[in-house]
Amino acid sequence: MKVPMLDLSEQYQILKDEIIETLDSVMTSSRFILGDNVKQLEASIAKFVNANYGIGVANGSDALHISLQACGVQAGDEVITTPFTFFATGGAIARAGATPVYVDIDPVTFNIDATKIEEAITEKTKAIIPVHLYGQAADMDAIMEIAKKHQISVIEDAAQAIGAEYKGKKIGEIGDATCYSFFPTKNLGAYGDGGMIVTKDQQLEEKMKIIRVHGSKPKYYHHVLGYNSRLDEIQAAVLNVKLPHLNKWSEMRRENARYYTQLLNEKLGEKIVTPTEVAERYHVYHQYTIRVKNRDDLQSFLKENGVASMIYYPVPLHLQPVFAHLGYKEGDFPEAERAAKEVLSLPMFPEMKKEQQEYVVNMIAKYYEQ
Known part of the structure; x- marks a missing residue:
């Protein structure tokens, strides 16, 4: 017998007719960037995780980077995270100009050991990025308590954890911002790259939406240095079909x-x-x-x-x-x-x-x- 790591073929056959229909509607509309499908997905994901706002971006790595920038992390700052995670977590911190500061993991959950976070905090610490590895939440009560005490942001890396919960709360309604990946192998996967940030903070949402379009608002007027990171309509359309399942x-x-x-x-x-x-x-x-x-x-x-x-x-x-x-x-x-x-x-x-x-x-x- 051959057993693959992942097989998406059966899922596609079940959803095939609906996916083809929704993709045809995108092609017919000829609107491919930040259209109705993206708006629908942003609202649906935010509702799904009990957040107020969703911001569709190009991928999960950009979701982390944009969140850091929106939270004011910049060159010379420090961000605490786990060393046992995909490279994008540390890479986003470095791309923001900050220094990753690592804290060891809890051997049971593989997530950051919250009891070791506070000793890693310095006057340069601006954020903590807990990673909900393999689909199980980190110890968010302890992390939020530390963050509140030291007045630092919490950006959750939930690339592997959409739908996960912590003490009855959805991952997405706890930290300042939560980042998802829609890479095809994820629990909610697109047919290409895609990502999403959710937040309850209207000011953060506004900043994130400006950053993802080259930092412009209104169009062609640039007050911050952003970049091009938009979830496209085709991927959003596929995800809108998949989310109810x-x-x-x-x-x-x-x-x-x-x-x-x-x-x-x-x-x-x-x-x-x-x-x-x-x-x-x-x-x-x-x-x-x-x-x-x-x-x-x-x-x-x-x-x-x-x-x-x-x-x-x-x-x-x-x-x-x-x-x-x-x-x-x-x-x-x-x-x-x-x-x-x-x-x-x-x-x-x-x-x-x-x-x-x-x-x-x-x-x-x-x-x-x-």
């Missing part, structure tokens, strides 16, 4: 995660560590990520037996060559470094069949029987 897809992912955990615990016991869903957090399982000691060898075995897997992420940001000038070294963030050597994400998508999951687990068990 997102809650159902999240529940399907959660059911798949439950079945994985049941099978893995039955067959492998303590040989691997399955994901922990913390109380009062609604995990949307963008990835189902296990921890294993001999990760690279297991991954090679799975590949030989037709099972795809991925490592998110093999090199923490503080050890990336591009950030060498920050002066971090191996050993500075032991939990992030240990996770980078042990994590392995297994195939996960809503339409995954039980027999596919059983095959994946059987292959893992077979590896350990050698």
Whole structure:
């Protein structure tokens, strides 16, 4: 059996007629930039996460960068975040001219360890970017309390966590701004690049909408240095078709995660560590990520037996060559470094069949029987 990391074909077949119809309407209208589909999606996403405003942008990386700029982060400032995340998180901070300041992770959730944030704050700290990794929320109560105490902004990186919840609140209604990615592999994926920022703050929304169009308002009059980052109508149209299905897809992912955990615990016991869903957090399982000691060898075995897997992420940001000038070294963030050597994400998508999951687990068990 071949088990892919992700299979979008069944989802497309279910939605095909509606998607083709809505794409035809975009072509017929001949309005491709910041039209009605983008406006509809901005309003719908904001409502979905209990925010007031949505700002469609070109991708999730730009969502982070624009949010930082709108929150006043500039050259010489510091922004606290996790070293165990996709490069875009640290990259956005650096592109804003600020310095990423890393804090180690909680080994259970893989998210930033909120108990270590305050000791990293200096007079230069302007923001915190918690990343809701793999689809589970970070400890937002503690983070917001620290931010309020020190009067710094909180920009949530929810690229993997649309639909996730923290203590009954949607990820999107807690921080000053929340950033989503609509990359095709995400839980809500476009058919190309796309991103969104949500906020409850009208002044931030106004700034973000100006920044995404070269910093102009009115058109051709530029008071701030922005750039071109707009969600296009085609991607918005696709996402408008998909959004009503997102809650159902999240529940399907959660059911798949439950079945994985049941099978893995039955067959492998303590040989691997399955994901922990913390109380009062609604995990949307963008990835189902296990921890294993001999990760690279297991991954090679799975590949030989037709099972795809991925490592998110093999090199923490503080050890990336591009950030060498920050002066971090191996050993500075032991939990992030240990996770980078042990994590392995297994195939996960809503339409995954039980027999596919059983095959994946059987292959893992077979590896350990050698």
